[in-house]
Amino acid sequence: MAIGSQGSRFQHAGAGSPGDYTDLEEVTSIGGPDGTLNLIDVSHLRSARKEYLPGLADNGTVSLECNFTAGSEQMRLFDMFNNTSDAEGMRILIPTSSGSTTFHRFAFDGIISKWSLADAVDDKVKLSITVQTTGGVTYTSGPAD
Numbered sequence: 001m002a003i004g005s006q007g008s009r010f011q012h013a014g015a016g017s018p019g020d021y022t023d024l025e026e027v028t029s030i031g032g033p034d035g036t037l038n039l040i041d042v043s044h045l046r047s048a049r050k051e052y053l054p055g056l057a058d059n060g061t062v063s064l065e066c067n068f069t070a071g072s073e074q075m076r077l078f079d080m081f082n083n084t085s086d087a088e089g090m091r092i093l094i095p096t097s098s099g100s101t102t103f104h105r106f107a108f109d110g111i112i113s114k115w116s117l118a119d120a121v122d123d124k125v126k127l128s129i130t131v132q133t134t135g136g137v138t139y140t141s142g143p144a145d
Helices: 072-082
Strands: 009-013 021-023 027-031 036-041 052-058 061-067 088-095 102-118 126-143
Touching (some): 072 102
């Protein structure tokens, strides 16, 4: 059975005590992580077909679309982008069912590689953020904390 997206959250660590996460304000869509695995070609002259070994996995990026609010978390990510800070803890929470208090949790360290506003006539101000994952992505299930 499909899982509805309403109630999903993107969270960022670092504002309070270690392990405290804060929701990013007014997220309208989350894409990723969109990782890939590097393949090392080990084919040789006696190979009948191409042969590969797995290389390093790249967990890719997470793309976020938001209604711009100038909220504290949106601006913390702007500061993180502007000051080229070190990777910080991030996570995506997807509810396990409608109205659920338990979530599928994807946690990773990330660096803000894009922070972009878009403004147009007769429209809301939009914010696009791209987070480059660094290291692995872990999966757990449970309450939001």
